[in-house]
Amino acid sequence: xxxxxxxxxxxxxxxxxxxxxxxxxxxxxxxxxxxxxxxxxxxxxxxxxxxxxxxxxxxxxxxxxxxxxxxxxxxxxxxxxxxxxxxxxxxxxxxxxxxxxxxxxxxxxxxxxxxx
Amino acid sequence: xxxxxxxxxxxxxxxxxxxxxxxxxxxxxxxxxxxxxxxxxxxxxxxxxxxxxxxxxxxxxxxxxxxxxxxxxxxxxxxxxxxxxxxxxxxxxxxxxxxxxxxxxxxxxx
Numbered sequence: 001x002x003x004x005x006x007x008x009x010x011x012x013x014x015x016x017x018x019x020x021x022x023x024x025x026x027x028x029x030x031x032x033x034x035x036x037x038x039x040x041x042x043x044x045x046x047x048x049x050x051x052x053x054x055x056x057x058x059x060x061x062x063x064x065x066x067x068x069x070x071x072x073x074x075x076x077x078x079x080x081x082x083x084x085x086x087x088x089x090x091x092x093x094x095x096x097x098x099x100x101x102x103x104x105x106x107x108x109x110x111x112x113x114x115x116x
Numbered sequence: 117x118x119x120x121x122x123x124x125x126x127x128x129x130x131x132x133x134x135x136x137x138x139x140x141x142x143x144x145x146x147x148x149x150x151x152x153x154x155x156x157x158x159x160x161x162x163x164x165x166x167x168x169x170x171x172x173x174x175x176x177x178x179x180x181x182x183x184x185x186x187x188x189x190x191x192x193x194x195x196x197x198x199x200x201x202x203x204x205x206x207x208x209x210x211x212x213x214x215x216x217x218x219x220x221x222x223x224x225x226x
Binding site: 031033035040041042043044045048050056058059090102104105107108109110 | 122147148150159160161162165205207209212213214215216217218219
């Protein structure tokens, strides 16, 4: 089954304790992206990746790191989480650019993170 | 910075009526405009999208229009049904960078 998976789905942690949220897709998609969703703010892009070893900042990259060492995986790293990073996180993937335009993004199930 | 504004934030319609949600964007390089539906506790799912070289696209009861000159695009849902109740998000893409509107909570009452 074609899908985007994220782990963990739920996480409660404490300020300053490094954590990684994994994201994996089995559709051979070139493009992957991380978003956070907060009430009243919609989805805000954290980082995105056009292909292996290529990553770019979205609108809210502060406090986050990513890596794209292989096509299927795009982990999100919080080196020193703070309470303002409490949020619902979504990973997404798509085929990537088609000429100058883009294709449908498929979202993972989400990771609900609470930082105390 | 660049952003996407979405209106209204809430929309209540009678079953069978039409619903319209409007978005404006500021980045003139934006060339792909998807609309997502998100039901409570679930992930966003694409319902329709439009590229910058097209002015209108329709899929059954759902249509999207794009006015590149004015930098706005709209979602139209006709003959609304209770299962259309959800939060709808517009988005604009510019070379891989996506910006989303804040969302519209649509409630369809029988």
